[in-house]
Amino acid sequence: MTINEIQAEIVDEFSEVDDWMDRYGMIIDLGNSLPPIEEKYRTPDHLIEGCQSRVWLNAELSPEGRIRYTADSDAIIVKGIISLLVKVLDDQTPDDILNADLHFINDIGLSEHLSPTRSNGLLAMLKQMRLYALAFKAKQ
Structure with missing residues (x-):
């Protein structure tokens, strides 16, 4: 699936729920289903710098040239x-990640419902994921 197709799925899932407490519940459920990082x-x-909580992120390049992320918090x-x-x-792919417009963050209202420290953390996570993509692109 492309990044835009995945974003569309997420926006659809969240659009079915109006209440932000329920949306937070969906986000928590997603976190609980995240496979544990080794x-x-x-x-x-x-560790991602700029996050108030501890967030670990690892990225590896698959033989097919795709980035596989694992994370935990x-x-x-x-x-x-x-x-x-x-x-x-x-x-x-690194190119797809670097060129992605991650509009789903605004589309589901996430950015406006996060505290300033969590918003900064979100930006730090995204920045680190893109830095990994940039590093892998440079090695290709």
Whole structure:
């Protein structure tokens, strides 16, 4: 699936729920379904700077030239947010990730319902995911 197709699915899922407490519940459920990151990646090297909570992110380039992300967080909402980003950007090419317009963040109202510190954390997570894509692109 393309990034835009995945975003459209997410927007559809969230559009069925009006109440923001229920949407937070959906985000928490997404976080709970995120596969755990391997213990060897729970290191300071894999922590995302700029997040108030601890967020670990790892990225590997598959033989097919696609980036595989794994992530985790010690905060339940933040884990849900990183799981949304992983859902959209995982198994995509570095070019697709770097060129993606991640409009779903605004489309589902996420940006306007996050505290300033969580918004900064979201931007830091996205920045780190794009930095991995940039690094892998440079190696290709």
